[in-house]
Amino acid sequence: MSLLLKAALMGVVEGLTEFLPISSTGHMIIVGDFINFKGDSFYTMFEIVIQLGAILAVIFYYRYKIIDSLRHLRPGDRGFKLWLKIFVAFLPAAIIGLLINDIVEKYLFSSFTVAIALIVGGFLMIVAEGIFGRGGLNDMDKVDLKQAFIIGIGQCLSLIPGMSRSASTIMGGMAAGLSVKAAAEFSFFLAIPTMIAATAFSLAKGFSTTTLQQFQALGVGFVVSFIVALFAVDVFLTYLKQHSLKPFAYYRIILGIVMILLITTGVI
Numbered sequence: 001m002s003l004l005l006k007a008a009l010m011g012v013v014e015g016l017t018e019f020l021p022i023s024s025t026g027h028m029i030i031v032g033d034f035i036n037f038k039g040d041s042f043y044t045m046f047e048i049v050i051q052l053g054a055i056l057a058v059i060f061y062y063r064y065k066i067i068d069s070l071r072h073l074r075p076g077d078r079g080f081k082l083w084l085k086i087f088v089a090f091l092p093a094a095i096i097g098l099l100i101n102d103i104v105e106k107y108l109f110s111s112f113t114v115a116i117a118l119i120v121g122g123f124l125m126i127v128a129e130g131i132f133g134r135g136g137l138n139d140m141d142k143v144d145l146k147q148a149f150i151i152g153i154g155q156c157l158s159l160i161p162g163m164s165r166s167a168s169t170i171m172g173g174m175a176a177g178l179s180v181k182a183a184a185e186f187s188f189f190l191a192i193p194t195m196i197a198a199t200a201f202s203l204a205k206g207f208s209t210t211t212l213q214q215f216q217a218l219g220v221g222f223v224v225s226f227i228v229a230l231f232a233v234d235v236f237l238t239y240l241k242q243h244s245l246k247p248f249a250y251y252r253i254i255l256g257i258v259m260i261l262l263i264t265t266g267v268i
Helices: 003-017 024-034 041-061 063-071 078-107 111-132 147-158 165-175 178-203 212-240 247-262
Strands: none
Touching: 003 024, 003 041, 003 212, 024 041, 024 111, 024 247, 041 063, 041 165, 041 212, 063 078, 078 147, 078 178, 111 165, 111 247, 147 165, 147 178, 165 178, 178 212
């Protein structure tokens, strides 16, 4: 399989899984292992670039709301209130992430850890929906600072590879009293500073050794990830209006078990 075809496939995986509560990391590891696209500095940079494609899809999807918020950034205005809440929710994982990033990369970034996190996260989603239900505040604009901070604490779970940033923030939102749909929307907005910061931090390690073919692969992965993520966000929000998170939880548990079986048999 050519590098560009691998890049396109990984872009599809990233776009489909980044904003669903099923862990893009777990899926990238599995697919990367099967197509032998893993393990070097280019792969690490590639993951970050296609992640940026996914986050730009969210920015495009909510472009009118974002533009409106930027037009009303004076203290006390709705735009200022929105981004203040996003900032409050962003801080916990940002601070803890900076403190433990090297530890996470050294000890937790493995297929087995991801598999366990997928399973644990799946059960947590079932428990969260059972405890908090699907009701709650249905308008993310009405979230207060305390609720935003609770969501931010929830996002800290996503520092564990395989837990899923989307799942962690949605569960945090449910615990804070939001409906599943409002929690998902807040999660998408929170992803903007979170993922841009993570991208900038990772890309600081450099493009200097990238070849022309690798630059082409980065471009293909970026575009594919953007297009697929734009579709996935719209479908996911429509789904949440009427349906439960449980199918995603069951899928996570099954995927985690399959990963453990593949690891123990030496396939990955």
